[in-house]
Amino acid sequence: MKIRLRSVVRVLQILLLAIACQTAVADELIGILTVEVSGLKDATGNVYIAVYDSDSTWLSDTTVLSKKVAISEALDGELVRTELQLPLGEYALSVFYDKDNDGELDTNFVGMPKEPIALSNNAVAKFGPPKYADAVFTLGAEPIIQRISMKEL
Numbered sequence: 082m083k084i085r086l087r088s089v090v091r092v093l094q095i096l097l098l099a100i101a102c103q104t105a106v107a108d109e110l111i112g113i114l115t116v117e118v119s120g121l122k123d124a125t126g127n128v129y130i131a132v133y134d135s136d137s138t139w140l141s142d143t144t145v146l147s148k149k150v151a152i153s154e155a156l157d158g159e160l161v162r163t164e165l166q167l168p169l170g171e172y173a174l175s176v177f178y179d180k181d182n183d184g185e186l187d188t189n190f191v192g193m194p195k196e197p198i199a200l201s202n203n204a205v206a207k208f209g210p211p212k213y214a215d216a217v218f219t220l221g222a223e224p225i226i227q228r229i230s231m232k233e234l
């Protein structure tokens with residue numbers, strides 16, 4: 082009886098240790114990405130930040146994370162600043178300013194954006210749609226800042 086109790090305690094200790102380790106590992110694997118958007122002319126409305134982690138989903142509706150940021154709440158001087166927490170890894174961002182406040186990026190009849198849009202690394206479209214490879218960056222354990230300048234169309 083004595084031995085059994087001791088082994089139960091031992092198992093519990095191991096379980097608790099395992100849980101503690103897992104939590105520690107999970108904490109370490111989250112990185113902090115600050116996004117600073119400049120060049121917005123209006124201090125009203127929202128910007129939308131879409132986070133992608135692969136070339137195959139780039140600029141599609143399949144995002145890792147999609148965040149609506151109220152400009153008036155996120156304004157710091159001339160910058161709109163927001164913080165994202167993501168598992169460590171490689172990402173690319175697209176940001177658009179929802180000028181008409183309908184929650185969507187408006188495009189024209191050939192699919193070109195009609196609202197201001199910008200990408201991480203300030204990647205631009207050259208001969209066709211902007212490339213994931215130009216916008217991708219690595220989020221490691223150290224917090225990073227992506228400074229994105231918005232061009233009003």
Ligand SMILES: [Ca+2]
Pocket residue numbers: 179180181182183184185186187196
């Ligand atoms: Ca819109």
